[in-house]
Amino acid sequence: MFTGLIQEQGLISRMVKHQHNIKLTCKASRKLLADYKIGDSMAINGVCLTCVAKAGDMFTVDIMPETFRRTMFSTCRIGDLVNLELAMSANARFEGHLVTGHVDGVATLVQKKSDETALVLSFAFPKELEGQIVAQGSIAVNGVSLTVVSVESGQFSVSLIPHTAKETNLASLKKGDKVNIETDILAKYMQAQVSKMKGE
Numbered sequence: 001m002f003t004g005l006i007q008e009q010g011l012i013s014r015m016v017k018h019q020h021n022i023k024l025t026c027k028a029s030r031k032l033l034a035d036y037k038i039g040d041s042m043a044i045n046g047v048c049l050t051c052v053a054k055a056g057d058m059f060t061v062d063i064m065p066e067t068f069r070r071t072m073f074s075t076c077r078i079g080d081l082v083n084l085e086l087a088m089s090a091n092a093r094f095e096g097h098l099v100t101g102h103v104d105g106v107a108t109l110v111q112k113k114s115d116e117t118a119l120v121l122s123f124a125f126p127k128e129l130e131g132q133i134v135a136q137g138s139i140a141v142n143g144v145s146l147t148v149v150s151v152e153s154g155q156f157s158v159s160l161i162p163h164t165a166k167e168t169n170l171a172s173l174k175k176g177d178k179v180n181i182e183t184d185i186l187a188k189y190m191q192a193q194v195s196k197m198k199g200e
Helices: 065-070 162-167 185-198
Strands: 008-018 021-027 041-044 047-055 058-063 081-086 105-115 118-124 138-141 144-152 155-160 178-183
Touching (some): 138 155, 155 162
Antiparallel strands (some): 041 081, 105 118, 138 144, 138 178
């Protein structure tokens, strides 16, 4: 379980692809990895992945076919910066919002503009996620906990404060870039219950 508060940006240093799976190696600070060990979870761009190897400031995870198909990892390249967050500890302060690390789909950046000190990003999202994204609700974009500003015509917008723009990889996105999105878990359960009552 995660909060969507990014701890640092890591660097993709190695990728070994085999059809629809990837062995991915990232570089991170030794401070972040101090208590991180094989078998532990790390959210990489919002995707909960398990450490299979670690050496110094490098760690490796396996991305299986289901994750490959559901996320934007198929478009990643060596040298890309990724958002990193260790799994939440039981005695930590709970901020951000409840993020599972189970990505629901991929969205595409369609607009990027400044609003005084804020950076506003607008994304097109898959039709099947309609009803799970609502204005003033929570969403995780590449693992970053954000508040939805607006939703209309298959698009949603979020606003980044300067700190978030500086500490994550969202500010460097270009029009057409893909991101992982995880909708609010409460919205998913509510939609499922409503669909069940309607007999869908």
